[in-house]
Amino acid sequence: MSMSTAATATLAVTKVDAPTIEYGKLSPILIIAGVAVVGVLIEAFLPRPARYRAQLTVALVGMIAAFGAVVWLARDLPDDHRGSVTAMGAVAVDGPSLFLQGTLLLIGIASVLLIGERRLEPAGGDAFAPQAAAAPGSQQEKDAAAAGWTQTEVYPLTMFSLVGMLLFPAANDLLMMFVALEILSLPLYLLCGLARRHRLLSQEAALKYFLLGAFSSAFFLFGVAMLYGYSGSVSLDKIGVASAGAMDNDALLLIGLAMVAVGLLFKVGAVPFHSWTPDVYQGAPTPITGFMAAATKVAAFGAMMRFFYVALPGMRWDWRPVMIGVAIVTMVAGAIIAITQTDVKRLLAYSSIAHAGFILTGMIAMSDAGVSSTMFYLVAYGFVTLGAFAVVTLVRDARGEATHLSHWAGLGRRSPLVAGVFALFLLAFAGIPLTSGFSGKFAVFQAAARGGAGSLVVVGVLCSAVAAFFYVRVIVLMFFSEPKVDGPTVVVPSVMTTAAIALGVAVTVVLGILPQPVLDLADKAALFVH
C-alpha cells in the first residue's frame, strides 16, 4: 500500500497492450444495442403519432438482421464446432451462445409482435398504460388515454433487455456476466410495472421483482468477489483452471460457487428462489410476461450452463448433489402447488417453475448430451410459453383479460380454435407425445440417465404425471363444462398476435413430430469454448 506499490502498478498498466475487439463476431449483440439506442432517439425526435410504426419497424428489422448475423457466425464456426473467445476473452462465440442467441432473437421477434398488438383493448391502445407515471384513475391518466398516448418506450426497453439476454449466455467472464445480468433485468423491472389494466397489481409486481432481483444480484456479486479472491481472475477459463486442482475444501471457492449459483437460480425461478415468479407473472402485462418467461429462462440457463461447465467442471462432485436436490424440489414444488391455482397466469407461472426443474435435469448431466438436450428443451419450452401467454391476452371480459380459471369454463364451445390452440400448448407443457414437450423431456431425461442421475429421472417422470393432471384439468374445464352466461369473449387479434401464436404452434408441432433436425443442430452446438 506504499508509494512503491502504486508506482509498480502504474508501470504494469502501461505495459498492457491495447485491447482488440472483433466487432464482426459481436454483431448480433451490437445490432440489437444499436436498435435500442435508435429507439431512444425515436422517442426523442419523432412526433408521437409516428413513433409506434417507427419503433415496431426498427425493432423487427433489427432483430431479423441480428438473426441473420447469428446464422452467418454459425456458418463460420470451424468444422470441429469449437468456437472462439472475442473481446479479450470477455465474450465467447461458440455453439451454445450462437444457438441460444438465435433462439432468443426468434423469441424476441414473436414477443415484439405481441407487445405491438393494438386490437385487443376496446378503447384502443396496447397492453401498456397510456402514461405510466400518472396515478391510476387520475385526470392526468384520463387525458393521456383520451389523447391516444401510448408508452412506445416499451420497445427500446425490450431491446435493451434483449441485449442483456444475448450477452448473458455468451459472457465468458464474471464481470461481463454481471453486466449482462443487470442489462437484462433493469428494463424488465420497469416493463413489469406498465400494465394498462390492473395498474396496482402491475406496480406491485414491479416492486417485488425489483427488490428480490436486486437482492439476488447482490448474492451473485458476493459470489463473484469470492471466486475472484480464490482464483485471482474473473475469467471463467482461469477460474476453471484454478478450481480444477482444488483438492481441499477451499472456503472461498465453495462460498463463491454457492452464491453465484443462488443468483443464477433466482433468475431461472428455481425453488427455493421462486417466490417472485407467480406474483410477477400475474401482475406484469401479459406480453411482457410471455417475453420474460420465455427469454429470461433461455438466457439464464445458458449462463448457468457456461458457469458450471466452463468455470467449475472440476468441482462437479461438490455442486452436483446440491443441484440434483434443487432440481427435485423445483419439479415437485412447481407441479404440486400448480394444482391449487385458480388463475391462468399463476398456473403458467408454477408450470414454468416445474419446467425450470426439468431443464436443470438436463444441465446436471454434465455431458455434451446434457448441453444439447437442455438447449433443445429451452427452444421447445420458450415457444410454447410465449404462445400460451399470447392466448391468455385474447380471452377478455369488460375488466380486461379474464385470467380466473372459472371464466375459462366452456371456452372450447364458444371458440374452439383458441381453446384448441391453448389445449395444444398445455399438452406440450405436459409432455404428451407428438408435441415439442415430449421430445424435450425425453432428451433431458435420457441425458440425465446416462449422466448417472437416475433418481432425478424417476422424480421427473412422476412430476410430469402430476403436472399432466392439472394441465388436463384445464382442458376438461375448457371443453367439457357449460360456458358461463356472462363469460369472457375471445377478441380477434390483428395479424401480429396471430403470427406469434402461429409460430408457437408451428414450433410445438414440428419439434414434436420431426425433432431430429433441431436435435442435430443442438448436438453440433453443444461444445463450450475453453
Place this chain on the structure above:
Amino acid sequence: MHLVYPLVLAVLLFGIGLYGVIARRNAILVLMSIELMLNAVNINLVAFDMYLRDTLHAGQALTLFVITIAAAEIGLGLAIVLMVFRNRATTDIPELRELAEHKEGSV
C-alpha cells in the same frame, strides 16, 4: 494489512444488509440494505485486488462497474417505489398483498 480485516468487515456489512432486507418493512430501507450488501462486495473486491496484486486490476474495474450499476439500479428502484407510494400512500412491503397466494382469484 491482513486480508482478514476487510473480509470480516465486508461479511459484517453484507450480514447487516441481509438482515435489513429480510426484517425491514419499508421499501426504501430495503433498498438501502441492498446498497449495503453491494458495498460489502466492493470492499471485498478491492481487498482481494490489493491482496492478489492483480496487475490487470480486475477487482477494481469490477468495483467501478458495481458502483455504476448500483447507481442505475437505485435510480430505477426509487422510481418504482415512488410510483407505488403515489398510488397507495405507503411503501410498506407487507401491505402490498394484492398479489399473494391466499387471495382467491385476485383481479
